[in-house]
Amino acid sequence: MIDIKLIRENPDLVRENIKKKFQDQKLPLVDTALELDRANRAAINEASELRARRNQLSKQIGMLMGQAKKDPTKAEEAEKLKSEVKADGDRLAELEVLEDRYKSELRAVMMQIPQIIDPSVPIGPDDSHNVEVQRFGEAKVPEFEVPYHTELMERFGGIDLDAARDVAGSGFYYLIGDIARLHEAVLAYARDFMIGKGFTYMIPPFMMHGNIVEGVMSQTDMDAMMYKIEGEDLYLIGTSEHSMIGRYINRLIPAETLPHTLTSYSPCFRKEKGSHGIEERGVYRIHQFEKQEMIVVCRPEESMDWYEKLWRYSVELFRSLDIPVRQLECCSGDLADLKVKSCDIEAWSPRQQKFFEVCSCSNLGDAQARRLNIRFKDADGKIYLAHTLNNTVVAPPRMLIALLENNLNADGTVKIPEVLRPYMGGKEKLEKAPAV
RNA sequence: GCGGAAGUACCCAAGUGGCCGAAGGGGCUCCCCUGCUAAGGGAGUAGACGUCUAAACCGCGUGCGAGGGUUCAAAUCCCUCCUUCCGCGCCA
Numbered sequence: 001m002i003d004i005k006l007i008r009e010n011p012d013l014v015r016e017n018i019k020k021k022f023q024d025q026k027l028p029l030v031d032t033a034l035e036l037d038r039a040n041r042a043a044i045n046e047a048s049e050l051r052a053r054r055n056q057l058s059k060q061i062g063m064l065m066g067q068a069k070k071d072p073t074k075a076e077e078a079e080k081l082k083s084e085v086k087a088d089g090d091r092l093a094e095l096e097v098l099e100d101r102y103k104s105e106l107r108a109v110m111m112q113i114p115q116i117i118d119p120s121v122p123i124g125p126d127d128s129h130n131v132e133v134q135r136f137g138e139a140k141v142p143e144f145e146v147p148y149h150t151e152l153m154e155r156f157g158g159i160d161l162d163a164a165r166d167v168a169g170s171g172f173y174y175l176i177g178d179i180a181r182l183h184e185a186v187l188a189y190a191r192d193f194m195i196g197k198g199f200t201y202m203i204p205p206f207m208m209h210g211n212i213v214e215g216v217m218s219q220t221d222m223d224a225m226m227y228k229i230e231g232e233d234l235y236l237i238g239t240s241e242h243s244m245i246g247r248y249i250n251r252l253i254p255a256e257t258l259p260h261t262l263t264s265y266s267p268c269f270r271k272e273k274g275s276h277g278i279e280e281r282g283v284y285r286i287h288q289f290e291k292q293e294m295i296v297v298c299r300p301e302e303s304m305d306w307y308e309k310l311w312r313y314s315v316e317l318f319r320s321l322d323i324p325v326r327q328l329e330c331c332s333g334d335l336a337d338l339k340v341k342s343c344d345i346e347a348w349s350p351r352q353q354k355f356f357e358v359c360s361c362s363n364l365g366d367a368q369a370r371r372l373n374i375r376f377k378d379a380d381g382k383i384y385l386a387h388t389l390n391n392t393v394v395a396p397p398r399m400l401i402a403l404l405e406n407n408l409n410a411d412g413t414v415k416i417p418e419v420l421r422p423y424m425g426g427k428e429k430l431e432k433a434p435a436v
Numbered sequence: 437g438c439g440g441a442a443g444u445a446c447c448c449a450a451g452u453g454g455c456c457g458a459a460g461g462g463g464c465u466c467c468c469c470u471g472c473u474a475a476g477g478g479a480g481u482a483g484a485c486g487u488c489u490a491a492a493c494c495g496c497g498u499g500c501g502a503g504g505g506u507u508c509a510a511a512u513c514c515c516u517c518c519u520u521c522c523g524c525g526c527c528a
Contacts, residue, residue, distance in 0.1 A: 049497090057508070061509070062455075083508085
């Protein structure tokens with residue numbers, strides 16, 4: 001959400017931004033917002049004048065009522081004033097309804113107007129125009145054939161999708177034995193990696209109220225992603241970012257504690273509406289997965305530096321697991337409405353001989369902060385909206401695909417990267433095992 | 437889940453319809469006094485949001501857990517919800 005003042009002062013900038021995001025159908029919203037804003041302020045002004053009058057007269061009535069005990073004529077005066085105040089009551093009630101209506105209509109419109117994107121964001125209509133910025137590590141194609149990841153996992157007795165379908169439907173999994181252990185090893189390693197970078201480890205709620213959902217994501221994302229608990233004002237989180245940012249609702253953060261650099265663990269639940277391609281079977285796109293996340297809440301002028309740091313942490317982590325990656329920058333049309341700038345870290349798939357998304361790093365600017373009222377008080381006493389960022393450290397089910405494929409040996413075993421071995425009881429490789 | 441109590445500013449806390457946007461402490465800030473001190477005295481201390489404004493000050497409005505209602509007028513009366521505490525029950 002952007003500042004209404006920006007629309008008042010510079011509507012053309014806002015329109016230009018909408019065009020850059022190829023959302024021309026939203027252009028009329030700018031005028032709608034201006035109109036509602038004007039009407040809203042007019043209603044506020046008239047209503048507060050009436051309230052001021054009422055307050056004043058009511059005070060006089062109070063005094064007259066007091067005096068009426070000695071002097072009965074004062075009671076008549078009081079009655080006269082009462083009817084005067086009452087006469088304004090209807091108009092005030094009308095204005096109050098208008099105020100509420102304009103306010104909520106304006107908010108609804110403002111929620112649809114996209115965040116102003118960073119000037120550095122490449123312009124393009126959709127994800128086909130995303131830009132590869134840089135590669136890290138050598139993307140190798142082995143001599144031997146690399147099987148589909150579910151087949152690899154089955155080789156080590158590590159997955160049962162059939163039973164998961166019976167129990168919860170497609171999009172769920174049982175991980176078993178060393179694969180399950182490797183999954184947890186990756187999470188534990190990622191957690192410690194971020195703690196080593198000075199981040200604070202946190203485990204947030206896995207459910208949240210509707211108002212938090214609205215604060216952290218756009219309506220379209222919400223419809224496509226979120227599971228609601230029946231009969232309760234509760235949603236399952238789609239990522240720990242949701243409840244981690246929600247934690248800051250209505251907070252006035254002491255400036256000296258900034259930046260807040262946090263790393264959170266949570267399971268994530270997503271509807272993943274619609275059907276997906278043959279390459280998204282197995283544990284690639286699922287309704288439930290686990291993720292280690294990084295969250296930063298910082299001063300506005302620092303958010304771009306943090307953005308750079310955050311995606312580099314992802315690269316560093318994947319490189320420490322011998323997985324080649326690349327940075328892919330989101331173009332304007334592919335950028336979610338709340339985001340100022342965003343990029344994906346993609347891991348190399350030797351089987352597909354292409355990169356696939358494993359991390360998503362975003363600078364939300366003040367968009368979430370304005371929706372959720374997340375502010376900080378500076379040393380000079382002034383109050384500003386904070387900036388929020390998030391990035392994946394690692395989401396193990398999906399990243400295991402890259403891990404298994406890139407560390408596959410010719411003999412069919414999988415090398416366990418050294419950094420993970422302490423979390424695997426010292427084990428150096430995965431070997432054939434029967435499924436249980 | 438059942439029963440009971442409570443939510444007032446940074447903290448504690450008074451306040452049951454009208455000069456209450458809110459007594460009194462503590463804390464904090466500033467000042468004064470004093471050389472032996474975790475002493476005494478004085479002053480200040482509702483922030484925030486909205487509106488007005490070129491902007492700021494001022495003014496006005498909102499604001500006593502949240503949302504409704506009654507009333508000329510609500511911290512105060514009524515309703516709903518949330519949270520916390522104490523019992524009982526249940527459960528990792």
